[in-house]
Amino acid sequence: MAHVMSTGSGVALDLIRSGAATTRAALIEHLGWSRITLARRLDELLTAEIIVVSGQADSGGGRPAESFAIKRDAGILFSVDIGGSHTRVAITDLVSTILIEDEADIGLWEGPDAVFTWASQVFDYLLRQLGKTRGDVRGIGVGVPGPVDVATGRLASPQIDAQWNDVLVKDYFPAEFTAIFAVDRDVNVMAVAESRLGWPESRDIVVLKLGLGIGCSFVLDGRVYRGARGGAGDFSHSFRFGAAPCTCGRAGCLEAVASGYAISRELNSRGYRIRTSGDIVALARVGSPDVEGLLSAAGAEIGTALVDVVGLLNPAVVVIGGILSEAGDPLMSSIRDALLSGVRAFSGTGLVVAPSRIGNKVGVLGASLIAQDALFDADRISHLTRTV
Template sequence: MGRVLATGSGVVLDLIRSGQATTRTDLVDHLGWSRITLSRRLNELLDASIIVSAGQLSSRGGRPPEEFAVHKDAGLLLAIDIGSSHTRLGLTDLVSTVLIEDEADIGFPEGPERIVEWVTQVVDYMLEQLGTTRADVHGIGLGVPAPVDTATGHITTPDVEPVWKGVVLPDLFTGEFPAVCAAERDVNIMALAESRLGWPDYRHLVVLKAGVGVSCGLILDGRIYRGWQGGAGELSRPAPPDGRQRRVEYVASGGTIRRELLSRGHSVRTSADIVSLASAGNDDALELLADAGYTIGDTLIGVVAALNPQALVVGGNLAEAGDPFVIAVREAVRAGVPDVAGAGLVVEQARLGDKAGVIGASLIAQDALFDPDRISRITRDAR
């Protein structure tokens, strides 16, 4: 949908948030507005405590320009990254700097009621630690391990856990917090965080999340590509001998490695246990991680060839093993990708590690809170 307030204050805020223009001169140059119109919009944002003056930049000749920034301390964002067996959450400021976080072995299959109960208990404790209240939470970002239709807030996969059928994800916490809420697939929030903060100079990324499950997030021209019904990024490959397609996590993932290690007499429960075993030099864990890396890398050849990204970012719990897994993915991709797509392709470990989910959830909360049309309406109504 196009901007309904094309000259509203939200358009100005969008440029300030992105860093494209943070001074009056740069904003006028980007927008083509008169200085009077721009001053009105800046005053609206300042009066609403949405932005602050961040001081003066070095002079370019004449009076030093005043720089504007988001008022990061004007509230909090709640970031929730729900995994298949583990959930992380954090409170951040309004520019997604993590202030406090927690985690627990509670996952998606336990259902929305149990997760909401746990989250609210933990958040109340964290708010108390920060000397704040629920009223200070202005935005909520929620990641789940399933495709999400961001227009409706519903999970779209047909085989979703029964307790999640029909649940409108952004509505889960609206009764607990007076906040704007956004929901997204877990691999997409990870990809968004890596794109904006880990690899800010890269506009085209494929971000692999390899843990108990395996999927990838697609960043095209700096934006999440979700496909129809949010299902982009699912990976599958033929399974011999019949050649029928199977999801790659049934062939190579933290889950398949765990089962094989258990059959060989090793005590492992999570992907983190697999990484710990590999870090201790266990040959079985190292072998299985490399095998999984090659298989997943081979599966990604078609994705890289079709999308021609600047980088393939290898993340998720298995990537925490480092070289044994990442090198295998890199070698498999480079062995099969066409020259055009492979020229200059970077294949490296994710830079944000296990922080990516919470940061990404905070970023979608930030985007929802500072949606340009929403901000334009709020400041217009206040005026």
């Protein structure tokens, strides 16, 4: 990466994008630049059609001040949210407005060939519906079900399913795409959306994704924490108890005793036919005592395992998302009860344990956000638009 241009247009764009400063006065206050420098950088962004004058914010009695915003319709973004058994895709504008979307019961175990072939076909169909072409696509954001080396965008190895080892998502899209690719682990992508769109008032958040598997992501001081190799948040393979086999090849992990996999394995052994986490939620909604008992027990295990996470990180919010969370109580209440009764009074004070504020679009919204982050990267924009 080129060195940071601290007086480049990209730095001003960051403030405009986040909403931290959208007028000339606010930008100067944040940046400490001269009026002339700021005027030049804003001109660069306006000329490149990255921002627009969005309105006249009344500065309070005196002259109304111009404000600036991203030019939201200067292109579109593809979002892909791949889960264990379910994948959602969406096309958004450049500020996360979903324009059109689709979903299917296809995921991790079908492998990257099947998932991306399906996604590419659906995107071509959705583009036609919108009257757009592949040339309008500026960025492609993808949440994948395993750790990603963020520096290269390549999935790390080994993955839970070897089909995903070392996958480079770009290889699965037609070569004619010149869009920027942004790829991260599904639960990190979800955490980006929860943090910025769901819980903007909180800087420290733990996000769980409960589906067939159990994903976990940490937002620390406003940023997703990925660890040295992209593997932070490996909560699902913390040891709990027993000899139940786990997807990771070991036994007794949290995922082996309290995940959608564990619940579906148990239900199938009792004669049910469960394939996806959505199947479990459907059973819970019709009040099956079998599934309620299993969800309650799983919630207690997850809540107990979260006690150490909360003790170590002291988050303000624990967000419980993912398809399985749509089952509501008793899963949610048993997670909350086990967690709050297990944590020390200090970490439990003011701790919020809540479902997602965004719901089932969180993954595609997060994927749109990581694509925007790549597209509007400050250094990239500074170099791209620089006139002097």
